[in-house]
Amino acid sequence: MLKLGLLLLIVPPLTLMGLYFWELGDVRECTLVQEGYWDYLEGVCRDTPQRFVSWVERQPLLVNGGMLLSVVGVGLCMVGLYVKRR
Secondary structure, eight states: OHHHHHHHHHHHHHHHHHHHHHHHHHHHIIIIISOOEEETTTTEEESSOOOOOOHHHHOHHHHHHHHHHHHHHHHHHHHHHHSOOO
16 A cells, blocks of 8 residues: 555656646747747747646646645555554
């Protein structure tokens, strides 16, 4: 149970960070190389300024689900550490 808890505690945040930095690379390329404005809703570079839309608003299930899995992982780790090994 402890191993599963650690897996659930570590993998979802790392996945979220990976996806976030992947998108950040696209945003930086658009802004710095193409000198455009990133459209967060469409995921493309535009010539006109676009409003910022947070990742939680665009992908609520992914973000909240990932955090929920991490909380479940913390719970499993606590149970795994609390229960005596046989």
